[in-house]
Amino acid sequence: MQRLPDTSLTIALASGGREFFGWGQDRHLSADLFDALNQNTRATGQWGKKAPKIPAFPRPQSKRKPEKTKAATKPRSVAEIYKHFQRR
Template sequence: MLALVQRLPDDSMTVALASGGRTQFGWGTDRHLLADIYDAINQQTRATGNWGKGKAPKIPLWPRPKAKAKPDKPKKPTSVAELFKNFGR
């Protein structure tokens, strides 16, 4: 499966489902980079702006899809005997 995913466009539905779900659809490398550039420009604006006596305004980050949570424990490999027992039912 990994070889197939490597040849697909990074914003395809298959890559999105493998990366964490439908919310990842359309989020290719270019879109992630543009969101990072947006956030960097806003941080630079806050750092160098002339805000007088007031504080710099809080500029929200560009909304991004949530990443898939990784399981705490890795799955235990299934033995051949367990597979045979499950198919024998």
Template sequence: MQRLPDTSLTVALASGGRDHFGWGVDRYLAADLYDALNVNTRATGNWPKGKAPKFPAWPRPAARAKKKTAPSDKPKRVGVADIYKKFTRR
């Protein structure tokens, strides 16, 4: 599948589920901008007692956990001789 919009349901399901539906580059950028403004406000504000409040981050969909492969699951290295044997075996 190529050239699908990043906000499509197919891309969302491939990314981790329906929570990702509608989350394209523009929405991630807007959420990052919101968080950056909160960090800037927290860093430059004149807060009473010198303690800045904690601003919540914009909620984002959780990323799908990657499967860990066991060392025994690694494919065996194939050399040129092995490939030659497969093609000449008839």
């Protein structure tokens, strides 16, 4: 997959799905610039009491991976790791 444009369907599917189609570096940077300008406006504006909430630029959301169970993410002790590698 070398030299494919970053807006191609192949790159979009590798990034997470069809909703990423057309989202190249230029589009991501434009969305980031839009959000940065909104944050700057919100921070430096002359608001009465509270600054209004300005929504972020809509971006494609990747599908979430299934979450691991707590047993799989439980930290192991050095002794347990040592036992695991001794069985091999």
